[in-house]
Amino acid sequence: MFHVVRYQHLKLTQNIGFSVHLKLIFPRTLAFVQLWKSWLSTLSLVGDQNIVLMGPPGAGKTTVGRIVGHKLGCRVIDVDDDVLETTWNMSVSEKLQDVGSRQFIEEEGKALLKFSASGSVISLSGSNPMHAASMQHVKKNGIVVYLDVPTRDIIDRLELMKVDRIVGQDSGISMRDILQFRKQFYKKWYDIRVLCEGGLTAEVVADKVLDAVKRYQDSESETFISTRHTRSEMCEQKGSVKYFTEAVVEGLASDGGLFVPEKGLPTFTAGEWQSLVEATYVERAQVILERFIHPADIPAFKLGEIVEIAYGENFTCSKIAPLRYLTGNQFLLELFHGPTASFKDLALQLMPHLFAYCVPKRCNYLVLVATSGDTGSAVLDGFSRLSDTDKQRIAVVTFFPEDGVSQIQKSQMIGCQRENGWSVGVKSDFDFCQTAIKKIFTNSDYSGFLTVEYGTALSAANSINWARLLPQVIYHASAYLDLVHQDIITFGSPIDVCIPTGNFGNILAALYAKRMGIPIRKCICASNGNNVLTDFIRTGLYDLRGRRLMQTSSPAIDILKSSNLERHLHLIASGDGQLVTQLFSELEKQCHFQLQKDLLEKLQQDLVAGWCSEEDCLAAIHSVYSTTGYILDTHTAIAKVVADRLQDRTCPVIISSTAHYSKFAPAILRALRIAEIKQNPLSQLHLLSSYSPLPPVHRGLLKTLKENEKQKHQICAADVNVMMAHIETVIQNKFMKVF
Template sequence: MRKMDNGPALPTAVGKLTAVEPQRQRFLTVRIIVTTFHSTRSTTDSLTSKQAIRLGLADDGGLFVSDQLGETKVSIDDLAGMSYQAIAQRVLGALLPDFTEEELAQCIAEAYGEQWADEKITPVKPLGDDYVMELFNGPTSAFKDVALQILPRFMARTAPADGDDNEKIMIVTATSGDTGKAALAGFADAAGTGITVFYPEGKVSQVQELQMTTQAGSNVNVCAVKGNFDDAQSAVKRIFGDKKLAARLAKDSHVVLSSANSINVGRLVPQVVYYFSAYAQLLEQQVINVGDEVEFVVPTGNFGDILAGYYAKLLGLPVKHLVVASDKNNVLFDFLTTGTYNRQRPFFQTISPSMDILVSSNLERMLYYMSDKDARLISMLMNDLKQWGAYEIPSGMLAKIRQIFGTGWADENQVREMIADCWNKNHYVIDPHTACGYFVMQQMPRDPLTPRVLLATASPYKFPRVVNESLGLDATGTDFACMDVLAEATGTTAPAALRGLENADVRFDNVVEVDGMEDFVEHAAKTL
């Protein structure tokens, strides 16, 4: 069954895709202090990055963007051999210019230290004729750690909008599986903050659920929701837009709400760094020369992981194509091939639960830039999505998008086949989300002159039962028994934090209806 679209959605017009002229790639990074952020749906706001991070979401429901993105280019000449931390300092300095160099250095040092299992943070390794970038070496074994280890540090260096020194931040986040634990781990016991995480009941893996429900910390709250991720995410957005709730929280508890989802620009921009890190490692391994283009294949549901690659391209990284890999919930595939986004479709619970999403929030940011920053158009499209469950973009805009973004998807059987294929051919174990990307990459026409990097988004030990089934191993016991079988059969080791969940005490067993989420947040805020 072939699900790869080899038409215009996977572009081949090389001449049209150069990110910036070679001479511009060699400019040194220069800070633009006048960088401001506003909503994708209007240009009335004029916020610093610190203010945008603290707020999380614009008042009109839009996502914060900067019209200066791309005016500052990041030098790539000397990336080879540069540490992840040094690359982060350079890239984040361009994206968040109102943070001082000292503030960024402190945030980076705290976020990317001994809690990572690999000193390269996001190491790039050969995978047959291609490459894989491991994004799961952080404390919760998922790519979300890259951003959620540093977001609380960013947040701690923001200031209350009205000067209220007693003001506290309540992080409210919906998760499809991985964001929740990574956010909990990042914000647990962080001064001046609390965190409430909602996840869809019965629609995350056993390991993912235990990661959240056993989380330590005096300021954390976890709750299952009777519904799917889109239900929870939509409710969280409504909570952010509830001005009466905001007034009550401010008056009664001195609490403001913010987000740790990738709708928060502070969650998004740290992910840009690992695209530059991948390029630096390919330079160091002498796979490419400075200025050579690279393709990235990205498993994604909410579009944040791949949007970060687009931001990297705007900053001057020679990205040839960004390829969206979806699972059976292939709403992004349909959009990128037809120009129509339609969430009025069946929702499938798959073996890649973190990608089981029908409303990809971060797509809105890409549409803003691809529409030549037409906030009015974006507002109309998002209103259509809310009112009718669908929208259609202009044909010229779709053609522009398809020059950069390719797409493909894998069904359940193909995901299992790819886990086995990757192990048999490369002796490398991948999780079911990464397997979606691996399948799509196998379907792509290969350009021998352009290296391809697959983003591995989670440890296979977060989904040991599915991986064991795919590899023909025993999958009849608990997830922890499956971990032990997988480790013995493959010679790999389960991350200690995951294996240790077997004996961890469950702290949270709350379950609410979707319409009960607001009351849960209000109660949690009173405990801060």
């Protein structure tokens, strides 16, 4: 069902008969075979399509176009010289002076509409993308490549060229502003983006263009596999290899493993990262996501729309994930400015839109979520923001431990219920909820029954879903770039990050950012009293024997079974699915496994770990407030304590502030040593607000609690069959039965 989408934009030419003929004529030598393959690859790269270079004035389109054309042995067309001046019988500058900017764009567009070519490299003018009809004409038979050069580099180049005004730049408008204005047009039309960081030669940029075009045409190569699949299985079961769209929709692999990119993570050069230093969060997000998501799965223009919707007005801070100085060499990465006041919003304002784009339009989907608190409200809010059409076919049920989340978290989850989302309390802990969801997903009889009977498929929005984990990579990379942008460090200087984590998703995203080229020295794993991860990172022994889950004031990390750890073990074990299967089978059956020595050494190259007691957590909240006036939430306080103990102060440390303190008002009030604490969540928030705290009480949370004080929710027993019955009831009420 997905292959049709992936092939729509591909027009490759393969002349098998001609290749056979070549082999008969020429002797079979290694040198010739390599030369022949290179030539045939070049031939098929162009085919009957054009490679169209687009970008601002000074981006190097003309020079790069000539080099690309030479390498491909095909015709090169410069729109300024070969189309416009030929059509007008005058220079571009004379035409501009004659008609003015606005009329020039129209005349330029008309000329381009009359032009056609195939199998060529075409260098557009800087203003061509501002004329919609002509760009639609160009795209019909061309792959549009955007040469994305940092604005400051363009300005420097134009100054050297003694260009002080460009098309569309009215009096009083700066060069920077007009270049920024034009970006909206470039974003609308390109198929591929090539980052052209400062200092690159035109030859290197040309090679990057060719590599990008090859990637664009080779959509088959970017696939996902389960962390538990072996290579022999992949040979026998072609269906076990998935595209991005399939991995997103299915959520969990059929063998119980988690999806990961088969070829590994994309990487950025230091120069490419540096080109994003001045970019906004939204711009950084799109560039990073484009490296992970093949345009055959989600085209660049659609991905851009999704990113802008996700990180728009629903965040209270325009920087989305701002970096705040705390004390010493410590910085807080504030991840709580989304609508539900936790770091989960950074992923779950984006993920539902990715999901809605990927799922087949003629099928209903029920997204199942196990949550220890924050994920529940974030999922419900995120999926409630889909279009009305999408909400008719996509619904969400969140299962949470009825007595294992804070009162405010529960009130918020109940308050976030919408026409396509429900919260269900389970009389157990988070680990049971998460395990139960996995069992439901892997019950093929049950999922098959739902599909046949109700035309409804199941999916997941926990961080077991790749589309949920992927957006978290962005803010770790962005935080480092912000340190560079603020001149606190130079690019290449190391930092540490300290992250409170129970399910290992947030810290895994930081480890991925490191693999992609962000200079993170150590990832510090911070646990509360449920410190199974701390013990594992220190010893290599993951041991659940005799452990009971403790309820703490930091419930989001009250977790003993860390699902995303599986992805990291798969990574450091060089994709050994058989080993991963063995380890997690031992954990399931024997409640423990031991990592072999060489893998433990690999694990400890990137990770250190510590944990924090309840008393120390509350003391840290009090101490930071007393000295700075800033209130940490209970999870961030744990990371602060662990960072103080483990960070050696030779480089900055970024502490992930994963939630707003408003969600844990009773614990915060105790930490601040306020004697009288009322039971009503709204009263608690009003009391906190009276202290004029920094940051202020979260407005979105206040609004949700005020509007939904009387909403109800369902409660079910800790029984997988009971949960399955509840799911079927939801489907019966939400979706029509298939007859």
